[in-house]
Amino acid sequence: MRVPFFLILFTLTFAVFAQDYDFGKVSKEELQENYNPLDSAASATYLYKYRRTYFNYVKNQGFQLTTEVHDRIKIYNKEGFDYATKAIWLYKSKSGREKLNSLKAYTYNLVDDKIEDVKLKKDGIFETEKSIYYDETKFTMPDIKEGSIVEYQYEITSPFYTNIDEFEFQHDIPVKKIYAEFESPEYFNFKANTKGFLNVIPRIENKRGKITFTEKVRSTSKGFNGIGNSTSTSFETSEVEYTKQVNTYSLENVPALKEEPYVNNIDNYKSSVNYELSFVHFPNSQIDYYSTTWESVVKAIYESPDFGSELDKNGYFENEIDALIGSISDPLQRTSLIFDFVKSRVKWNGYYSKYTNDGVKKAYKDQVGNVAEINLMLTSMLRYAGLRAYPVLVSTRANGVPLFPTREGYNYVVSYVKIDDTEILLDATNKYSTPNVLPYRTLNWQGRVIAEQGGSQLIDLYPKEISNNSISMMVSLDESGTIEGGYRSLKTNHNALAYRESFNEADKDDFLEKLENKYGGLEISDFKVVNAMDISKPVMETYKFVKESQADVIGGKLYFSPMFFLKSNENPFKLETREFPVDFGYPSSINYKIIINLPDGYKVESLPAPGGFMLPDNLGLFKYNISGNDKMIQLSVESEIYQSIIAPQYYDVLKTYFKQLIEKQNEQIVLTKA
Structure with missing residues (x-):
């Protein structure tokens, strides 16, 4: 059972964990742990996350950025195996590139009550050019089993000191302990931008640093009585002292933040700190301003x-x-x-x-x-x-x-x-x-x-105009529960764009197979798409279909939803509470017009009642109208969301709206023999 977010213990402490989490010092207790006691649903847990980012002065190059990383991850089950793979992206440009150094990694397992470790070898590390801007180093840890612990450590050196990678304190699995440190010389002024729902405040200290310069000096002296010269080489050193600011974060028991339906980017809500360079001011130089305002x-x-x-x-x-x-x-x-x-x-x-x-x-x-x-x-x-x-x-x-x-x-x-x-x-x-x-x-x-x-x-950037999907379907139902008929949909705006992207760029046989599987094994024939390339018109999809078992035959009666395979079955919103906006991307409308020809020898015993409901503040509506006789039934269903973004304070009513929508779509018609 998952412990509710607001009940999870989250503490901020400044004890240094490095002594307890030295690389390679994995304990039997960690290997014997079968689940996270604060989040039993977690498939894996970061036992320890360490990151230190600081500046180094390199002769003839100036200041460079160094980031040290050390992660230890406990894997509880097969769903957690993905966390045994790590991808490291390295930025590059015309002026330089980031480099990965000192990578070492081990997998630990408990075998016959003894800790066994397996080292990551060079043949398990893969380097790929992902784009003109990024290279990737990727590795998958060896000998992964349920209960394994993986641990890796590496260093990244970068000439791009204006671009500090975000310090992330929250992930899609829990984190037991975090130690993070950012250290910058007095010449660089950074602004700390925080986001997320956890109150994370660093300890800030000022320390002394120094740069040592070593210069080679050659001197020439004349020989005895001015005859002949001799050359000697010596080295002279000088030091420049400066102040550096050290920001330290130590956290325990940070809860997971998992992907949810209709979130534009879950990273927007993870607790993190981004250090943005405001200006650079070296001695005897003018201030070089960077991004202090949007202007x-x-x-x-x-x-x-x-x-x-x-x-x-x-x-x-x-x-x-x-x-x-x-x-x-x-x-x-x-x-x-x-x-x-x-x-x-x-x-x-x-x-x-x-x-x-x-x-x-x-x-x-x-x-x-x-x-x-x-x-x-x-x-x-x-x-x-x-x-x-x-x-x-x-x-x-x-x-x-x-x-x-x-x-x-x-x-x-x-x-x-x-x-x-x-x-x-x-x-x-x-x-x-x-x-x-x-x-x-x-x-x-x-x-x-x-x-x-x-x-x-x-x-x-969100559109104002509604994207429509209008579906019409003519259905004939037989006494065994099999339906056959014709389907047509018309899509506009973003619905049309999404359809064209998926259809025009796909193998047509694969596209059709996925469509049949989407509706649980629908048999499709005479499939046709009109205006696939003519973007000035709605894109139209038509086909004929056959599908069995669309009505339950019980005691001589037929029970079925008039929406058949088009009905929704699962509410996308399952959390009790939600702290993030619901992002639909664009306002949309889906309308169904369905005509059902009933089998001979049957009559309507009961129909669902017409109905409808609205979301508050003109956010959306649902309408359900049905009528018919013993020969034919006509159904009209409308579902409309008028806003691209719905604020979290509407989450409860939105969740209820979809619950009622699904219940209404699943209400059944009952036919009995005449």
């Missing part, structure tokens, strides 16, 4: 040669755009033509970035580019066409919500156009995207519209 962040991004100046380049496309829109004066039509032109001209290479890599001109020439190259190009073309167009900084759902001023908070860019009072968001990386229908990955709270010279304003 300074936006200004720095705009002034980057890989961002703002790319918007001013237009010579490479002028002839094509002139030919495309020369006779068109309507601004909406101009916008649409240029948007479609970019989507068809330049293919997205799959890389996210707010900065160009090779530049917009090369992307246009090669017909392939990253996110910034495509959407900055689009923005530049729209401006050239006389439209009020601006880039918009976006943090994707996987990147989290940028709660604090940080250059790393945004990893994506889209385009914004304002025509009179109409605001339009565009993303030309997705060929199925339409105006104000952005790819799902970008639907993440707010973006920042960047005006000329780096000013900015926030804009809501």
